[in-house]
Amino acid sequence: MKVRHTLMVFFFLYLQDGNNGLVKVQLYSGAEGGDVRVKCPSSLFGSWKFFCKEPCEQEDILIETTYVRAQKGRYSIEWMRESRYVYVTIKQLTKSDSGLYRCGFESSSQRIEVIVIDALLDGDPSEEKTLYSRTGGNVLVACYFNTSESRKYFCKGECKDEDILVETTDFTAQRDRYSIRYVPVAPSGVFLFVGITQLTMSDSGRYRCVLDRLLSTDPYREFEIVVTDGCVND
Missing domain, CATH: 2.60.40.10 (Immunoglobulins)
Structure with a gap:
């Protein structure tokens, strides 16, 4: 990877x-x-x-x-x-x-x-955003934001309501194979840890970790997961 x-x-x-x-x-x-x-x-x-x-x-x-x-x-x-x-x-x-x-x-x-x-996403446009794994594996990504917000969510694709995998206004939440964890960083900023366990081929695609901030120019971090059945070369 x-x-x-x-x-x-x-x-x-x-x-x-x-x-x-x-x-x-x-x-x-x-x-x-x-x-x-x-x-x-x-x-x-x-x-x-x-x-x-x-x-x-x-x-x-x-x-x-x-x-x-x-x-x-x-x-x-x-x-x-x-x-x-x-x-x-x-x-x-x-x-x-x-x-x-x-x-x-x-x-x-x-x-x-x-x-x-598996990766830290902090808004740097040059950062690696494609993660490779195999079926049955797990992915965990840390997303850093400069400001905080009460509602946090993890979604796939365009993040319409039906695309939301897990959301919370608390510090942690779990829904089936999907998890989200919110960690404030002193003196400012937050990390969102988002994860998927027991990956399947259908989990391949684009994902976002999102802070629900109105009128924000930096509301989410985006990455891609590619899941294969065979061995993955580093």
Whole structure:
């Protein structure tokens, strides 16, 4: 799949299960096949530093060290002396890397979410807008807008009423195989994550992620999906 490798980072409030209320989660997103670098709480030299995927049992620890840096497979961890922050890099991202993580050191950790996407669309006319996949696969696209709006939707073709796949005035919505997720970015702007699972040949076509803004000159991002039955060459 030919996509632009992209990294973006922002903060949002995530509703934690149970009675713990809202906790702040760092959200990072990178393109499949690319890399993502996450920032963890500051630590002291020589302290135990770790990165794990939730539920973060012993078998879920992906990398750990008491040294300045370490590498294990696709994961690397480094303590930066100047800032004393810990940075973790995941290389060659795959869709299975999406999920919740924790990283930090002995006495402090940060909850992190990683979302692996197929493309970021930010209005740049030169950006890649055609995604290639095969039947049974999934597509997830991040659309960036400079302003926000209450109604968001994901549609196919010309986006007439009958073409709307999923819409919401909330933060997330799911309808059959289609999903949409709205994430505000401080200090301004929003991301819409739109996705399709279990792709079929009939899913080939043009799509839009849309903010319902009257008199706007930039109301949507558009991309094309090409679904094939055979192998797809990168």
